[in-house]
Amino acid sequence: xxxxxxxxxxxxxxxxxxxxxxxxxxxxxxxxxxxxxxxxxxxxxxxxxxxxxxxxxxxxxxxxxxxxxxxxxxxxxxxxxxxxxxxxxxxxxxxxxxxxxxxxxxxxxxxxxxxxxxxxxxxxxxxxxxxxxxxxxxxxxxxxxxxxxxxxxxxxxxxxxxxxxxxxxxxxxxxxxxxxxxxxxxxxxxxxxxxxxxxxxxxxxxxxxxxxxxxxxxxxxxxxxxxxxxxxxxxxxxxxxxxxxxxxxxxxxxxxxxxxxxxxxxxxxxxxxxxxxxxxxxxxxxxxxxxxxxxxxxxxxxxxxxxxxxxxxxxxxxxxxxxxxxxxxxxxxxxxxxxxxxxxxxxxxxxxxxxxxxxxxxxxxxxxxxxxxxxxxxxxxxxxx
Ligand code: PMP
Ligand code: GLN
Numbered sequence: 001x002x003x004x005x006x007x008x009x010x011x012x013x014x015x016x017x018x019x020x021x022x023x024x025x026x027x028x029x030x031x032x033x034x035x036x037x038x039x040x041x042x043x044x045x046x047x048x049x050x051x052x053x054x055x056x057x058x059x060x061x062x063x064x065x066x067x068x069x070x071x072x073x074x075x076x077x078x079x080x081x082x083x084x085x086x087x088x089x090x091x092x093x094x095x096x097x098x099x100x101x102x103x104x105x106x107x108x109x110x111x112x113x114x115x116x117x118x119x120x121x122x123x124x125x126x127x128x129x130x131x132x133x134x135x136x137x138x139x140x141x142x143x144x145x146x147x148x149x150x151x152x153x154x155x156x157x158x159x160x161x162x163x164x165x166x167x168x169x170x171x172x173x174x175x176x177x178x179x180x181x182x183x184x185x186x187x188x189x190x191x192x193x194x195x196x197x198x199x200x201x202x203x204x205x206x207x208x209x210x211x212x213x214x215x216x217x218x219x220x221x222x223x224x225x226x227x228x229x230x231x232x233x234x235x236x237x238x239x240x241x242x243x244x245x246x247x248x249x250x251x252x253x254x255x256x257x258x259x260x261x262x263x264x265x266x267x268x269x270x271x272x273x274x275x276x277x278x279x280x281x282x283x284x285x286x287x288x289x290x291x292x293x294x295x296x297x298x299x300x301x302x303x304x305x306x307x308x309x310x311x312x313x314x315x316x317x318x319x320x321x322x323x324x325x326x327x328x329x330x331x332x333x334x335x336x337x338x339x340x341x342x343x344x345x346x347x348x349x350x351x352x353x354x355x356x357x358x359x360x361x362x363x364x365x366x367x368x369x370x371x372x373x374x375x376x377x378x379x380x381x382x383x384x385x
Contacts (some may be wrong), residue, residue, distance in 0.1 A: 007130050014122055015350045019334065028338035029376040031298075031366075032346045033285060034170070034316040036367040038279065040235035040276070041283070047275045051268035052234040060267040064092020064258055065136065071274035072243050079202075080213050082221065082249065088248040091255050094265040095240035096200045096229035101127045102261060103225055103244060104164075104198050106253035108133040112161040117147070119351030119358055121170055121198070128164075136160065137353050143310060145172035147180040153187060162194045164185070165214060168201035171348060171363040172319055173312020176207050185217045194250065195224045200242075202231045203284050205314040206292040215246065225250040230273035232316070235283075235367075241265065241273045289367070291316070294373060298366040301377035307385070319348065323360045325383055330362045340381040 016033040039045065056065075063069060069086040076082040084090055093099040100123055106264075108114060110132030116124050118137035128135045136155045140147060163184060167176035170344035188195050195214055202211045215224040229242035242265075244254050295311070299318050303309045308321030327333045330347030338344055348361035366373060 006007075007132075008126075011129065012127050015346055016120055016122075018022040019344050019346055022335075022338050026342070027271040028342045028344045029039070029271065029372060029379065030364070031364045031368065031373075031376055032334075032342045032344040034232075034365045034367055035237045035278040036235040037369055037372060038235060041279070043277045044234060044236070044272050045215060048269050048272035051271045056268045056271065058267065059169075060092070060264045060270060062091075062255065062264050063087075064090070064265065065267065065274070068092055068103075068241075068243070068270040068274040072245060072276040073081075073120070075277045076213075076245055082213070082215060082245075085248070089251055090243060090245050091251050091258070092265050092270060093242040093244060093254075093258060094225075094262050095231065096198060096227050096242040096264050097123055097240070098258060098262060098265070099242045099244040100124065100164075101130075101228040102256075102258040103227065103250075103254040104128055104131050104162075105257040106248070106255075107194055107196070107225075110166065111159060113157055113159045114162045114164050115152070115155050115160060115193075116164045117166055117169060118353060119171055119348050122163055122351060123167060124166075127217055133162075134159070135353075139352070139354050140169065140172050140174055141357055142319075143308070145310065145319075147176060147183070149180070149183045152183065154269075155373075156187060156191050156193075160191060160193060162196060164196045166198040168199075168205055168211060168224060168312075170201065170313030170315050171317050171346070171351060172314045173310070173317055175205050175313040176214075178212060180215055180299075181212055181214050185214060185220050188223060189219050193223070197224055197226045198228075200229050200232050201315045202228055203288065204291060206288065206295060207313065209313045211314070222247050223250075225254060230276060233287075234276045235287075236269075236273075236276075239266070239269045239273070241269050243313065249333045265342060294366040294368065294370060295377070297370055298364060298373050298377070301373070302364065302380075305340050305377070305380055316365050317363045318366060320362050320364065321360050322362055325335075328360055330359060333362060343376045343377040
């Protein structure tokens, strides 16, 4: 009996499932998988409840309910000045995860090379492999995790078709700057590449650092498929309402695969996320400020414990070097941490081809209530017996 396809070979179980299971088994505080421990706005939940009670429970259109497509287009205009046709240049997906998968399956042929930033989000590697593509990582290296522009240029080959970007970047917290985005845009234009840009943390940047969608750069709107989701911006990660925006041809390619994966995405949650996208500026500012305070609490506490801390510019995550505490292997460290200290974290190493670059690095989520972060920091004192 054949029990697995070659397409899944070597992919194993995602680190997020492994580490969340360890947290449940041991009762450890889960600073691993990135999800908030507080719900998003109650009024957004009310819109979902109204939709559930008012019969919006059958299939949505394949591209998503018009209300949400219009809200996504209005959001891209409001925050970034991007003009999108809500009927042909916006499509709703089951989380950003499905948008990423459908985009890669719809755009990448066997043998095509896809440039990815390393450390990479694990689903990128899995889906590039499922599509038969070849990943070409460009490594963001400690301690500053900036994009090495020469390595980016050197990663292009005659077989490259796509650059898969992620900014704000999980797990390093790097927010790509204008000069880095300019360099990526120049490479994409020179080699006629598609850019798939995962911007799920678009509203989670700190210290006044702006998020710049690469689609706003000259010459890029016509070759960029931008992906986001309501999960991070509104603290509803379990709703899995995402979207892709960009030129009609790229949206169509994504939908070409999506129609045979889920066909359509959850109807009653879509009007609620449409409502959320219209939140006033104060919502986004407060949310960012709260997360920034949680970042600062966690980073200061980890530094006090002796970790080498990289303070992130965005996302839910802080990265630490564990070597100052006498450890050298993040995977071993994270597997032992629940028993040793009652906390779960994520090793960077599993997000690299260049395993040595990620080996001493560990990621900690700070999208948790301050009291939970404080309790986790207190437990981590057990690392100093
Ligand atoms: N991309 C990145 C970089 C992420 O961190 C996440 C969070 N899981 C996703 C995509 C997936 O988003 P969603 O939950 O909307 O599928
Ligand atoms: N994006 C989140 C993280 O990186 C959640 C992971 C997931 O759900 N696959 O932790």
